[in-house]
Amino acid sequence: MTTLITGASGAIGRAVALSFRDDDLILQAHTQAESLRAFVASEGLTADVVTCDLDDEAGLEAWLDTLGPVDRIIHVAGNHAYGLLVDQSLLELDRLYRIHVRSMVRLVQHVVGQKAYDRPLDIVVVSSVWGEVGAAGEVLYSTVKAAQLGFVKAFAREAGPFHVRINAVTPGWIDTPMNDTVEETKQTAREEIPLGRLGGPEEVAETIRFLCSPAAAYMTGAVLRIDGGWV
Template sequence: MKTLIVGASGAIGRAVSLAFREDHLLLHANQGHVTISRMIESERLQAELVTCDLSDREAVEKWIKSIDTVDRIIYVAGHAVHGLVVDQSIDELDHLYEVHVRAMVRLIQATVACKPYDHPLDIVIVSSVWGEVGAAAEVFYSTVKAAQIGFVKAFAREAGPFHVRINAVTPGWIDTPMNDTVEESKQTVMDDIPLGRLGSTEDVAKTIRFLCSSDASYMTGTVLRIDGGWQ
């Protein structure tokens, strides 16, 4: 199996890469290529490193022309921004859109268009719980994550006849470096989570692994929340 993981250098991306370590991996990064190279070596993965700035439209177009047929696409790439809408530049929203939505759509569009008709393709998009319920001070981030979910639900209906399944996961508070930058204390969050702990990157990776397995062969257009009952 050949699995493309977009955004493999982050904490969740690394966990997903290891969850699919038996596959031939195409691991994408932008600035995190050194991290991925070290992971490939230390974990002895059968993997190729791919670099591309997803906010650069020309770079994305050049990259997608080189992609061969794959069996799975897992789109983990993205970043969050914090602040009140009235204080933020619209350029920040544009940048989020390029990475979270436009690059994602172009990649999927190109991959589905060039694959053999009867070749099955599984796609999982890592969105966020904020794409479902929204978050104050993360309105721009919530907006693009909601767009990802809308795409998954609609494209699942269109792509099913072409042997394509697409699903999404919406993690809640996962214990990653990205969430270390949030001012709200971890203990306060944990007190609000019914299961009493933060999520781990492995929690997310295992759910993605399930969605790509034969056990989930009748699931498409599904959004699975991974938040310990938080939201």
């Protein structure tokens, strides 16, 4: 089995790679490719590490030209944008859209267009709880995360007859460097979460693993929230 993971250099991406460690992995990264290669070597993974800036449309197309058939796509890649909407530039919205939405759609479009009709394909998109409920101070991020969920729900209906399943997970506060902040803020979050703790990257990865397993064979277009009951 060949599993393609975008954003593989981040905490969730690495956890997903470990969860699929028995597969042949294609791991996309941007600025952290060398540290990802060191991680691959230390963990003994069978992986091809690809350096590609998903914000660069020409670079993405060049990578896709070299991409062979895959059995799974796990789209983890993404970044944040904080601030009040009135202070945000639409250029920032364009950047978020290219990374979170356009590159995801183009990747899926390419892989599905190239695959044999009867070859199964599982796709999981890592969105966010903010894509479901929205967040003040993260309006642009919430917008592109909601767009991901719209894509998942619509494409599931279109692609099912072509042996493609697509689902999404929406993590809440996961204890990763991207969500790192002052301890007081993290403690406040813990107090607001019914389970009383932050989530771990491995818990997101295991949910993704489930969605790609035979146990989830009748699931497509689903959105699974992983937030400890937070929102």
